Amino acid sequence: MSTKNRAAVHWLNPDEERAWRAFRRVMIAVQSSTAQDLAAIGLSEADYEVLSTLSERPGHTSTLHEQADKMGWSRSRLSRHATRMETRGLLRRAPDPTDGRGCLLVLTDQGMDTLRHAAPAHLASVRRHFVDRLAPDDLVVIERLAERLA
Template sequence: MSTKRPADAVRWLRPDEERAWRAFRRIMVAVQVGTERDLAVVGLSGPDYEVLSTLSEQPGHTSTLGRQADKMGWSRSRLSRHATRMEARRLLRRAPDPADGRGCLLQLTAQGLDALAAAAPAHVDSVRRHFVDRLTPADLAALERIAQRLEGP
């Protein structure tokens, strides 16, 4: 069954909607490029930092690969490949998941925690420079409201 809709049934974006969509995309790219460039200076990629920071929030700095992938919005295969590279750098380790014979646990290592602690000040500074400090408190509140509306089902 085809999911294509006839061109005349498509709700094309109005000019103001298209401008807003393109502005949103430019914001995402600019902030991501800036923060990832700054993280590279301290030896981490944006995805490295995301894995380390989200694992650091888990009890015992441990999570199942599946739960971690879901939390990050990644596929399991993407996270598995990235975890392999991080494991080679001793930032995390894998362990069998006792609750799922096919799954594994991701555990933050002491070296991973140290890398996160060393990168966090530079990351926060970067987020401030590329995002927070360029906006007013009203802008930040509006973005928070928008995010709440977009995060739902």
Template sequence: MTPRWLSPDEERAWRAFRRLVVAVQAGTARDLAAIGLSEPDYEVLSTLSERPGHTSTLHEQAAKMDWSRSRLSRHATRMEERGLLRREPDPADGRGCLLVLTEHGFDTLAAAAPAHVASVRHHFVDRLTAEDLAALEGIARKVAEPGGR
């Protein structure tokens, strides 16, 4: 099968997208690291904070992050050692577990959230117009939806 090579316009768009992702992720990751969290730490903490009972199954959280269950399990172990979350047996799945946000985890998230939102604003939101943000949201929905366009 012959590859469908990118046109010059497609190539420029692809490279611009990659630069955008790298620049924003590197900036926000650096800012989170300065307050003692990784991006995955923040993702887990913020997701759990939004869930009923501050609880999610390991399977649901791994799917949300697009991680394998074993990768998230290892990460959760490190977060558990820091007192950010705890694991409980999942009554609906004898082989699974629940991830539960601890009080320390919630307090850590609450302390980190203002700095994180400032970082997101600095590296992303404040650099764009309302029209840019609306267009980007539409593009992201198209790209992220299963099956593409």
């Protein structure tokens, strides 16, 4: 790396680096723990995200585009994942009347039953790995920080 390029980098100071690394450790620890708990009941984090989102939508339906945006995924990535979920009977696709190139994701009865079965275990996992380890004031601070970072 040239001296010119190195000087242009705004390096993290020690406090900033510690905060960044602590944030990453927490995200990885909580996410991997809750993902393992979901895997134990046969779902991935993405499966649960799709099922729970669809369950909250009118008609238990969302466009592929809206769901991909919510998850931060490309439409093609979500489309491949939706194909796997469709094969398992968790959702079905329908033509999107407003977008000839898109499709709707529709929660099936089996998908809703799967979500009903998984939700208590997932919520217990979120409590065990996140909520119960924090004081109510901590939760308020985390919410405020999340709003700022989002």
